[in-house]
Amino acid sequence: KQEVTQIPAALSVPEGENLVLNCSFTDSAIYNLQWFRQDPGKGLTSLLLIQSSQREQTSGRLNASLDKSSGRSTLYIAASQPGDSATYLCAVRFQGGSEKLVFGKGMKLTVNP
């Protein structure tokens, strides 16, 4: 079964820390992996998309890496700010004919001032 796991489910840190969010997936045959941010009661904001052929993507203070062979991706957040507080979701599009995304349960991040 194709699954995506995010551990821990929640994280609370003081402002300024560098953070690593983890995502693991059960099947290395993927098309792409995407990190999203979701604020309470809101929709999804796409942060970074990594294609299967890529190892990492960067946008501002965010860096996402992909290691297909181990079934892992990390989202690195540099110099965290209170405004980074949100739930972060990892989603994978697996190979196999379907275009659907499989989501992890998300990690709720709280950055304290």
Add this chain to the structure above:
Amino acid sequence: GAVVSQHPSWVICKSGTSVKIECRSLDFQATTMFWYRQFPKQSLMLMATSNEGSKATYEQGVEKDKFLINHASLTLSTLTVTSAHPEDSSFYICSAQHGAQNIQYFGAGTRLSVL
């Protein structure tokens, strides 16, 4: 980036009524759209895949007669929750597949509250 509009953003209805949610891709054509449901403090669960001009493909456990999906054009898919009950109260989010970019773009979601 591409924009997906979802309407309404919030709806309250009485038990037994039907509610229609629209999902539009504003600046690209989407042959495939997806409907997700999210319960409080849970992740997104795919309900169905909507294909333009053909029947939707429903995930296991999703009642196709209760959640009617129509994808009549390349820019519009609708989800109708028929005879809604309180247990249908949830956050519904759609996405549209951008064929050229091979990326799903998400709507802002619809919060449904059934009284």
